[in-house]
Amino acid sequence: MFNFIWRRNVRIAAKRRGRKADKMIKTNILLGNSYIKSHIPVTKTYSRSTLKLMLLKYGMVYIKPKNGSLGRGVIRVTLKDGRFISHSGMTISSYANFEDLTKFLSRKMKGEVYVVQKGIHSLRHQGRLFDFRVVVQKSPRGGFEVTGIAGRISQRGRVVSNGGGGGAIGTIDSLLTPRQQSIVIPKMEKLSLAVMHQVRKHFKDQNEIGIDIAIDHQLRPWIVEFNTYPDHRMFVIMRDRVMLARIIHYGAKYGKKYKLNLYY
Known part of the structure; x- marks a missing residue:
C-alpha cells in the first residue's frame, strides 16, 4: 500500500480546481440506464x-x-x-x-x-474498507477503454477511502484473490464502460471519467460515485507505472495534459 503524500495532495488538487458536483444530478444521469441503475445504492x-x-x-x-x-x-x-x-x-x-x-x-x-x-456491506482488507477507482478514457483507436484500476483503502477507524480522509492506495492483486479478480474485474469494466456511455449522452465532449466502485460480499459491484474530473495522482505513487503511462498517452491524444507531480 502507498499513502505517503497522496493524502495531502488530493486536498490541494480539489482546492485548486474548485469544482463541485451535485450528487443527485449525477445519480439521476445514471438512473436513466436500467443496467447501471441496478448497481447504484438507493x-x-x-x-x-x-x-x-x-x-x-x-x-x-x-x-x-x-x-x-x-x-x-x-x-x-x-x-x-x-x-x-x-x-x-x-x-x-x-x-x-x-x-x-x-x-x-x-x-x-x-x-x-x-x-x-x-449503505453497502463491502469487502474489507485487514479490517479496513476499500473500493476501486476505475478510469475510462477515449481510446486513440476509437471507442472507450478502461485504462486504470486502483484500490482505495480507508484509514483504520474511518468510513471513507478517499486520500483526503487519510486513505491509502493498493493494487487489485493485494486486495482480491485470483478467483475474486476473475469475477470482479470483468464486472467492473463492463459497468464502467456503460457509465461512460451514459455520461456521454449528457456531456458529449467528455473524454474521461473516474468511477468509484465498492464490491459487496457477493462480489457485486456498486457505484459509489463518478467523477468527470478524475485525479490520477493515485497512479503516480504505484510502483507499476503501466497504467499511468497509458492514462497519460490516451489523454494526450485528445489534448489533455495532467499535472501529476507529487511535490509542487
Whole structure:
C-alpha cells in the first residue's frame, strides 16, 4: 500500500480546481440506464423522514454533502439493537432515540444540503474498507477503454477511502484473490464502460471519467460515485507505472495534459 503524500495532495488538487458536483444530478444521469441503475445504492435528498425510513429498511446509510468531495462530511449511521450509531471521522457515537441522532446531524450539517445513500456491506482488507477507482478514457483507436484500476483503502477507524480522509492506495492483486479478480474485474469494466456511455449522452465532449466502485460480499459491484474530473495522482505513487503511462498517452491524444507531480 502507498499513502505517503497522496493524502495531502488530493486536498490541494480539489482546492485548486474548485469544482463541485451535485450528487443527485449525477445519480439521476445514471438512473436513466436500467443496467447501471441496478448497481447504484438507493440515494435520496436528506430529510428526517427519509433518513428514518431508510434506516428502518436498510439498517445502515451514508449521509453525504450534496456538493462534497474527498470524503469530507461523510457520516455513516446504523440502526442496531434499537440504538442509532453515527460514525463521523474517527468518532463513533450512540443515541438512544432518533431525536438525539438528528440533533447531532443538524449540528454537523450546518444548514447544508445532504443526501442519504443506502449503505453497502463491502469487502474489507485487514479490517479496513476499500473500493476501486476505475478510469475510462477515449481510446486513440476509437471507442472507450478502461485504462486504470486502483484500490482505495480507508484509514483504520474511518468510513471513507478517499486520500483526503487519510486513505491509502493498493493494487487489485493485494486486495482480491485470483478467483475474486476473475469475477470482479470483468464486472467492473463492463459497468464502467456503460457509465461512460451514459455520461456521454449528457456531456458529449467528455473524454474521461473516474468511477468509484465498492464490491459487496457477493462480489457485486456498486457505484459509489463518478467523477468527470478524475485525479490520477493515485497512479503516480504505484510502483507499476503501466497504467499511468497509458492514462497519460490516451489523454494526450485528445489534448489533455495532467499535472501529476507529487511535490509542487
